[in-house]
Amino acid sequence: MELRPGLSAIVTGGAAGIGQALVLALAQNGIFITVIDFSEEKGKQVASLAAKEVSKFHTELQFPPVIFIKCDVTDANELAAAFKKHAETYGGLDICINCAGISTAIPFYNDQTDGSRSWRHAVNVNFVAVIDSTRLAIGAMQEAKRPGVIINVGSSAGLYPLIADPIYSGTKGYLYSLLLYTQYSVH
Numbered sequence: 296m297e298l299r300p301g302l303s304a305i306v307t308g309g310a311a312g313i314g315q316a317l318v319l320a321l322a323q324n325g326i327f328i329t330v331i332d333f334s335e336e337k338g339k340q341v342a343s344l345a346a347k348e349v350s351k352f353h354t355e356l357q358f359p360p361v362i363f364i365k366c367d368v369t370d371a372n373e374l375a376a377a378f379k380k381h382a383e384t385y386g387g388l389d390i391c392i393n394c395a396g397i398s399t400a401i402p403f404y405n406d407q408t409d410g411s412r413s414w415r416h417a418v419n420v421n422f423v424a425v426i427d428s429t430r431l432a433i434g435a436m437q438e439a440k441r442p443g444v445i446i447n448v449g450s451s452a453g454l455y456p457l458i459a460d461p462i463y464s465g466t467k468g469y470l471y472s473l474l475l476y477t478q479y480s481v482h
């Protein structure tokens with residue numbers, strides 16, 4: 296897909312790191328963006344920077360060029376509401392980048408907790424939420440009857456097992472299967 300002003304994108308995990316860089320790169324092409332992240336302060340800062348860039352391409356907009364939505368991607372209802380808000384604001388969805396991702400701080404086999412703040416949470420962020428987001432993005436693109444692009448940010452750890460963090464490796468490895476399925480099966 297050729298990046299051009301007027302397209303719209305959702306970026307999860309867009310408040311920091313790679314997600315932030317992607318938000319700013321899209322903004323420098325005049326693309327309207329919804330930044331989704333649970334980090335409110337950083338998310339608002341990135342959205343504000345990106346809005347200045349997008350505004351260079353458009354005059355007298357009747358809607359915000361970039362919006363930030365505070366959302367934990369593991370909350371399926373919050374995530375669906377964010378996609379709805381994006382579609383209502385920008386009339387469709389052209390690009391979805393699922394970038395929110397985390398590693399686990401402690402090996403799962405040494406973890407005495409139920410994992411809800413460690414390995415289980417990593418599975419939910421890196422994999423379950425990416426499935427949710429991919430489904431929502433496909434639905435939005437099909438509804439708008441426009442082809443789109445979905446990028447699920449993986450890692451070499453998904454191809455070459457990371458011994459220090461097998462849960463992270465596993466979740467990133469699952470993403471490759473998801474990619475192959477959607478690439479050949481969704482129209």
Ligand SMILES: NC(=O)c1ccc[n+]([C@@H]2O[C@H](COP(=O)([O-])OP(=O)(O)OC[C@H]3O[C@@H](n4cnc5c(N)ncnc54)[C@H](O)[C@@H]3O)[C@@H](O)[C@H]2O)c1
Nearest residue numbers: 308310311312313332333334366367368394395396449450
């Ligand atoms: N940094 C690397 O070296 C590297 C290498 C390969 C792959 N990756 C992948 O790239 C992606 C981004 O990595 P990064 O290093 O830029 O990370 P980062 O920690 O700098 O940024 C991740 C962002 O995601 C957000 N986030 C985390 N959990 C969330 C949740 N539940 N809901 C909403 N937002 C959430 C964080 O608030 C943060 O803003 C991840 O998927 C990671 O696995 C990173």
